[in-house]
Amino acid sequence: xxxxxxxxxxxxxxxxxxxxxxxxxxxxxxxxxxxxxxxxxxxxxxxxxxxxxxxxxxxxxxxxxxxxxxxxxxxxxxxxxxxxxxxxxxxxxxxxxxxxxxxxxxxxxxxxx
Amino acid sequence: xxxxxxxxxxxxxxxxxxxxxxxxxxxxxxxxxxxxxxxxxxxxxxxxxxxxxxxxxxxxxxxxxxxxxxxxxxxxxxxxxxxxxxxxxxxxxxxxxxxxxxxxxxxxxxxx
Numbered sequence: 001x002x003x004x005x006x007x008x009x010x011x012x013x014x015x016x017x018x019x020x021x022x023x024x025x026x027x028x029x030x031x032x033x034x035x036x037x038x039x040x041x042x043x044x045x046x047x048x049x050x051x052x053x054x055x056x057x058x059x060x061x062x063x064x065x066x067x068x069x070x071x072x073x074x075x076x077x078x079x080x081x082x083x084x085x086x087x088x089x090x091x092x093x094x095x096x097x098x099x100x101x102x103x104x105x106x107x108x109x110x111x112x113x
Numbered sequence: 114x115x116x117x118x119x120x121x122x123x124x125x126x127x128x129x130x131x132x133x134x135x136x137x138x139x140x141x142x143x144x145x146x147x148x149x150x151x152x153x154x155x156x157x158x159x160x161x162x163x164x165x166x167x168x169x170x171x172x173x174x175x176x177x178x179x180x181x182x183x184x185x186x187x188x189x190x191x192x193x194x195x196x197x198x199x200x201x202x203x204x205x206x207x208x209x210x211x212x213x214x215x216x217x218x219x220x221x222x223x224x225x
Contacts, residue, residue: 004156031211040122042203042215043157050211058212059114090156097211099145099164104156 002026004105006091012111013081021076021108023091031094032074033058033102034066036087043090049074050097081112115140115206119216126194127224134189134219136204145207146187148178151218152200160202163187174198199223 007022025032030051035043045058049068063085065077074093078085089108094100118137126132138144145164149157161172168180178189187204204216 033211033213035215040217042117042119042217043205044215045213048211056211059214092157098207098209099162101159101162102157102213104158106154106156 004091004093004103006089006105006108008108009106010109010111012113013078014113015082017081018077018079019081019110020078021089021091021110022073023075023105024073025091025093025103026072027093027095027103028071029093029095029103030071031097031100032068033092033094034064034074034076035090035092036060036085037090037107038087046076046089048097078110081110083112086110086112114212115144115208115214117204117206117214117216119202119204119219121219122217123220123222125222125224128196129193132189132191132194132198132221134202134204134221136187136189136216137185138187138204138206139185140206140208142209144187145209146178146180147205147207147213148172148176148187148189149203149205149215150174150200151203157203160189194221194223196223196225 033048034046047066091105092102116139148160
């Protein structure tokens with residue numbers, strides 16, 4: 001039982017390049033989330049998916065797109081990376097939204113030059 | 114939207130001493146409140162949560178938190194800190210759906 005897995009662990013991009021961050025969970029959870037963590041700002045919600053086939057914007061969605069590929073997988077895409085997107089990205093999942101406990105992956109550290 | 118303030122960026126306590134980490138929230142309806150802990154290089158782990166009922170909630174690793182509606186606070190406490198408690202602690206408030214807002218975090222250092 002791996003919980004929430006994320007790939008890659010670390011990535012360096014040049015400004016304007018694109019990439020997709022992958023997330024998968026094996027807990028049969030309905031809800032999945034993408035956050036970014038920046039020093040002094042805590043975690044900020046980028047997008048979430050309350051169930052398979054649905055996605056919604058969070059607090060900081062600009063510059064990102066997401067896909068809920070199936071119940072297990074939720075990917076985050078940067079179409080044209082900018083230095084302001086340098087951050088640590090966390091995926092999380094929850095059996096249900098609202099009061100459900102969120103389980104976090106180990107994170108992806110992204111550096112945009 | 115809801116918001117969270119953690120007034121203390123960094124706290125240092127001696128091993129065996131008591132700990133209180135402060136959290137203040139802003140939300141017009143009944144909040145869903147959480148405390149998470151993050152060890153270096155790791156993801157976040159839930160310590161405890163509050164939705165309703167008894168305002169003093171118990172969590173894992175000997176932590177507890179008290180919800181005070183009149184003060185819009187949800188402070189985290191531990192009677193005796195262990196060296197392994199050194200980490201970053203995040204308070205979060207949810208809207209009852211999927212929108213979760215986190216505080217900026219409090220980094221805890223434990224002196225031997």
